[in-house]
Each structure stands twice: as structure tokens, then as C-alpha cells.
Amino acid sequence: MKKRNILSFIMASVLMATTLASCSSGNNNTSSASSASSEKAVTLTVSAAASLTDVLKDVENTYKKTHTNVSFTNTFGASGTLQQQIQNGADADIFFSAAESNMDTLDKAGLLVSDTRKDIVGNTIEFIIPKDQPPITSLSELNSSRFKQIAIGDPASVPAGKYAKQVLTEQKIYDSISSKLVQGTDVRSVLNYVETGNAEGGFVFATDAKSSNKVKSGFSIPASWQPKINYPAAVVKASKSPDASKSFLSYLSASDAQKIFEKYGFTKTK
Structure with a gap:
């Protein structure tokens, strides 16, 4: 009888320990789930x-x-x-x-x-043209009759336009083409001008040029000309x-x- 009582006691103790462990684990899981779900949106x-x-x-x-x-x-x-x-x-x-x-x-x-x-x-500035047009070898070609409208962001509010104006001014061509410039409200509107053929070329960031399959680089602006x-x-x-x-x-x-x-x-x- 004593051996049976001892065995029964051991079995009861093991069962109680297992139950407590299970409860503890369940509480921890509930706590973790509660923590995750309570994270503020x-x-x-x-x-x-x-x-x-x-x-x-x-x-x-x-x-x-x-x-x-x-x-x-x-x-x-x-x-x-x-x-x-x-x-x-x-x-x-x-x-x-x-x-x-x-x-x-x-x-x-x-x-x-x-x-x-x-x-x-x-980023860098790039001069783009419609994909089916030939590139130019010099920015001075923007003075030619080929380019009737050249898109540029408004230099007063559009960084790409400000940087483009800086390049054109330093290369002493801005004044001679200013009458051809069509100003966009942001760089994506400039990209759209060239994509749709409403401008024969335009100045955008290199990343904008890369985002479109309707345009290509029309002139690679040298690194030494690039603004910071x-x-x-x-x-x-x-x-x-x-x-x-x-x-x-x-x-x-x-x-x-x-x-x-x-x-x-x-x-x-x-």
C-alpha cells in the first residue's frame, strides 16, 4: 500500500507539473500575441x-x-x-x-x-529625347530648327529645372534657347512632354529617364558639368x-x- 501511495503521489506530481507548464506556455503565447496585436497603427x-x-x-x-x-x-x-x-x-x-x-x-x-x-x-541631370530620334553631339545643337520646344522644370520650384538651368548657363547656351523652353510643374511633367512628343527634348533626372521606355538619352552631360x-x-x-x-x-x-x-x-x- 505504501508503494502504491508513493507511486500515486509521483504520478500526481508529474501531472500537476505538466499542467502548470502548459498553462505557463499558454499565458506566454497569449502575452506575445497581445503585445503584437496592441502595437499602435x-x-x-x-x-x-x-x-x-x-x-x-x-x-x-x-x-x-x-x-x-x-x-x-x-x-x-x-x-x-x-x-x-x-x-x-x-x-x-x-x-x-x-x-x-x-x-x-x-x-x-x-x-x-x-x-x-x-x-x-x-542623382544626375540628363537631356532626353523621344526614343525614335537621333542623339545630339553638343548642347549647341539645341539652337537648331530641330528643337522647337525644350521641356524644363520651373527653375523657381523644380530642382531638376534649377540644375538644368545651371548647366545651360555655365555652358553659355541658356539665353539663346530660353524662348524655346517649356516649363513643367515638376520633373515628371517634363518627362511627359517628351514622351508625348510635345517637346523635342527635355532635362530630367537620370532616374526619370530610366523609368520610361519612351525616351532615351539625347546627350550625355559630362561629369564635370554635373551639379552636386x-x-x-x-x-x-x-x-x-x-x-x-x-x-x-x-x-x-x-x-x-x-x-x-x-x-x-x-x-x-x-
């Missing part, structure tokens, strides 16, 4: 240069795979226009500009979270989700994101 509003339209969506989709609580609302346009919108109180968590000057303006106005600004990628083009990004001080914004901003410089930018033709910062 965040929507980040990103004001970004028009030339980032394709690549940024790709970067964001990749980011969301590991940050399932984050979604994005994008506003694409000319960096100068976006800068003015932010100055006028437009909702934005992150400003991603195609020019440092627009970021400088917001920085000086105290509208950015201090120490969040960083250069993410670089960096794309800075920063968290806007009025952001409703500053921590999530900082996290995404850090990701933009990470190797995974940089590989995506490279795939789309963006370069390292200068």
Missing part, C-alpha cells in the same frame, strides 16, 4: 520629390514587411512646392527633397526636428508620429533601402 505622411514617385513606393512596401503597423500616405510634387506647403501648415511627417536648398529653408524656419536631417541619395545633387530627408517638427518617422528615416539609409534606390538609378550622396 501609424500612418506616415511623406512629402517627397516627384522623381521619387516609383522608388519610394517600393522602399515603403519593403519596410512594411517588417513594420506591419505602419502605412504611408505620399504627396509627390516639386520640392519647392512641397516646401511651401509645409511652411503653410500642410500635414507632413517627413520631407524628402530633391534639393538641399528647399530643406535649408525649412531648417532655418525651425520647421524640422533637429538632428534628423540626412542626405539619402544622389543630393536628396536630403528630415522629420517635420509638426509630425504627429515623430518616433515612427525617425525609424523610417533611419531605414532610408540602411543597406536594404539603398539597394532599392540603386536599382532605380540613384547614386551615392556627394
Whole structure:
């Protein structure tokens, strides 16, 4: 009887230990699931240069795979226009500009979270033509009757237009072709002018040229003529989700994101 009692006691103890372990495990799983499900949903509003339209969506989709609580609302346009919108109180968590000057303006106005600004990628300017047209060997050929309209972004608000004007001015050709220039509201509208044949050529970022199968390089602008083009990004001080914004901003410089930018033709910062 004593042996039976001892055996029964041991079996009961093992059963109790197993039950407690199972309960503990179940509680841990419930806790983990609760923690994951309680992660606050965040929507980040990103004001970004028009030339980032394709690549940024790709970067964001990749980011969301590991940050399932984050979604994005994008506003694409000319960096100068976006800068003015932010100055006028437009909702934005992150400003991603195609020019440092627009970021400088917001920085000086105290509208950015201090120490969040960083250069993410670089780019170059390219002169494009419709795919079925022959290239030119010199920018001076823009003076010829072949080119009746040449598309360029408005230099006052479109970084690609400002950089193109800089190149044309330094090569002493801007004044002679100024009457042919058709100004676009952003770099993608310039691309559209050339794609649709409404302009015989135009100045865009190299990444925009790469995004279209309707245009090609009409003249390779030498590296020595290229302006310094960096794309800075920063968290806007009025952001409703500053921590999530900082996290995404850090990701933009990470190797995974940089590989995506490279795939789309963006370069390292200068």
C-alpha cells in the first residue's frame, strides 16, 4: 500500500507539473500575441520629390514587411512646392527633397526636428529625347530648327529645372534657347512632354529617364558639368508620429533601402 501511495503521489506530481507548464506556455503565447496585436497603427505622411514617385513606393512596401503597423500616405510634387506647403501648415511627417536648398529653408524656419536631417541619395541631370530620334553631339545643337520646344522644370520650384538651368548657363547656351523652353510643374511633367512628343527634348533626372521606355538619352552631360545633387530627408517638427518617422528615416539609409534606390538609378550622396 505504501508503494502504491508513493507511486500515486509521483504520478500526481508529474501531472500537476505538466499542467502548470502548459498553462505557463499558454499565458506566454497569449502575452506575445497581445503585445503584437496592441502595437499602435501609424500612418506616415511623406512629402517627397516627384522623381521619387516609383522608388519610394517600393522602399515603403519593403519596410512594411517588417513594420506591419505602419502605412504611408505620399504627396509627390516639386520640392519647392512641397516646401511651401509645409511652411503653410500642410500635414507632413517627413520631407524628402530633391534639393538641399528647399530643406535649408525649412531648417532655418525651425520647421524640422533637429538632428534628423540626412542626405539619402544622389542623382544626375540628363537631356532626353523621344526614343525614335537621333542623339545630339553638343548642347549647341539645341539652337537648331530641330528643337522647337525644350521641356524644363520651373527653375523657381523644380530642382531638376534649377540644375538644368545651371548647366545651360555655365555652358553659355541658356539665353539663346530660353524662348524655346517649356516649363513643367515638376520633373515628371517634363518627362511627359517628351514622351508625348510635345517637346523635342527635355532635362530630367537620370532616374526619370530610366523609368520610361519612351525616351532615351539625347546627350550625355559630362561629369564635370554635373551639379552636386543630393536628396536630403528630415522629420517635420509638426509630425504627429515623430518616433515612427525617425525609424523610417533611419531605414532610408540602411543597406536594404539603398539597394532599392540603386536599382532605380540613384547614386551615392556627394
